[in-house]
Amino acid sequence: MNKFDVIVVGAGPSGMMAAISAAETGKSVALIDKNKKVGKKLLMTGGGRCNVTNSRSVDEIISNVPGNGRFLYSAFSQFSNQDIISFFESNGVPLKEEDHGRLFPTTDKSKTIVAGLFNKCLSLGVHYFPQTTVQSLLMENGAVTGVRTDEIDYLAPAVILSTGGKTYPSTGATGDGYKFAASAGHTITRLFATESALISHENFIQDKILQGISLREIELSVLNKKEKAIVKHQHDLLFTHFGLSGPAALRCSSFVNKLLDKGENEVLVQLDLFPDQSTGQLKHEILALIDSHKSVKNALSSLTQERLLLFMLNQAEIDADQPAKQLNGKDLDRLVSLLKSYKIRIDSTFPIEKSFVTGGGVKLNEIVPQSLESKLTQGLYMTGELLDINGYTGGYNITCAFVTGAVAGRHAAQGY
Known part of the structure; x- marks a missing residue:
């Protein structure tokens, strides 16, 4: 038949x-x-x-x-x-x-x-x-x-x-x-390719500093040439040996590819680790955690995962072992800014066949x-x-x- x-x-x-x-x-x-x-x-x-x-x-x-x-x-x-x-x-x-x-x-x-x-x-x-x-x-x-x-x-x-x-x-x-x-x-x-992992050649990615860290309900934004967000997604994120994966990264991938197709060599994405808190609220929380008898890393240990905290302190040029009481206003502002708007260069996504x-x-x-x-x-x-x-x-x-x-x-x- x-x-x-x-x-x-x-x-x-x-x-x-x-x-x-x-x-x-x-x-x-x-x-x-x-x-x-x-x-x-x-x-x-x-x-x-x-x-x-x-x-x-x-x-x-x-x-x-x-x-x-x-x-x-x-x-x-x-x-x-x-x-x-x-x-x-x-x-x-x-x-x-x-x-x-x-x-x-x-x-x-x-x-x-x-x-x-x-x-x-x-x-x-x-x-x-x-x-x-x-x-x-x-x-x-x-x-x-x-x-x-x-x-x-x-x-x-x-x-x-x-x-x-x-x-x-x-x-x-x-x-x-x-x-x-x-x-x-x-x-x-x-x-x-869409719903694809994001590939980055940032040093911290290549050095696998954050590999394996999984984050819940962060916000990831795709930025245009003027560093204005064209899309934002609040979802889970995973740091990998090649870049970023997890739902937040996957949802940003089609927008990354569209910008790359316009001739851009790389695209910036912006990570907000505390999307439900304003900059002021986060700064207030950090101030409340500071204990004069503890090091910075111990005082802020409840803020986020240890490896990520140490990485962000390093990016903010703050000695993690220094007494927390020595943190000044500029230190706090740099740290809060990084926690709320850390920029990562994306070079590409996976090809269609692996997306x-x-x-x-x-x-x-x-x-x-x-x-x-x-x-x-x-x-x-x-x-x-x-x-x-x-x-x-x-x-x-x-x-x-x-x-x-x-x-x-x-x-x-x-x-x-």
Whole structure:
């Protein structure tokens, strides 16, 4: 059998949700994937736990999709994050909420999510073709008619491309979808790494002085040439042997890359270790900690982690072993300034292949927002990371994948 009502290319979260949505209308659906098993990249998400969606309002979710999130309002009006939660709960996959509205399976295992999606596909009669590589789209008179694989042609009046971006090519995300979309006349905007770690060649990074230090709820800002913040993120941060990682760094990465693309050799980020305190409040706290019988490092030991405190004292040219009572006003001002606005030079991010999300993709003015159908080729639909949409970590990208998959699947099944 090689004739179907709907063909879905790619068995990631977006593709499986598209297949489910289409099959729920009663249409025959083929799900084609080059990998041996479904959801290969999905198994890696959330540190293997799978941050499956976010509980925040639609407006807040879209505000956390800096890459063209507003395009998704129509899709969210048809299938939202609350529908994602209901889907998993009703299919025997209970979820739990953690910080920042993030939702995970109660099992803390990504394979629970993958199994929930795939079992639903099978229960609806979706025809699954693993280890099958799509070579090209089949088109006739401006309409899609199917796909050509390395074995046979599969025919259908509706094809959904859910092939993902170019991150982690070992999972099968090698950018095939961009090639297929381009063959149908679509424009592919410049691709770039986002949700990526930040690489710095600062001496303290290369000397691994702060390597391994993890900070909670700091604020990291990306500065422009005039050293004005263009974006700020309050989240967790990790110092590594190459630079900065953790949610705060990942969220800044797309803005760093955009500045680097403008020809800047490096980009400054600014670290505020105490974002919930003003400069005056922090100075008052430090003054309250000063004990004339203690050294500076002992008096301020409760302020932050020891290695970080010693580093900041060194940067402020304060002898950590001197009596705390010897600190003068200028010393305090320098230290507080560093704790509130320490600048770090960033040279680059990880490449797309080692980043979490691909920025850029199929140009959105060539896609119908209500259905995610191509404006250029009848019966061709596109979802997820293939589109020029990218969100922050925290369940936002996978939410976009599920939402666009569900909407495209339903319209592809009903569109003829």
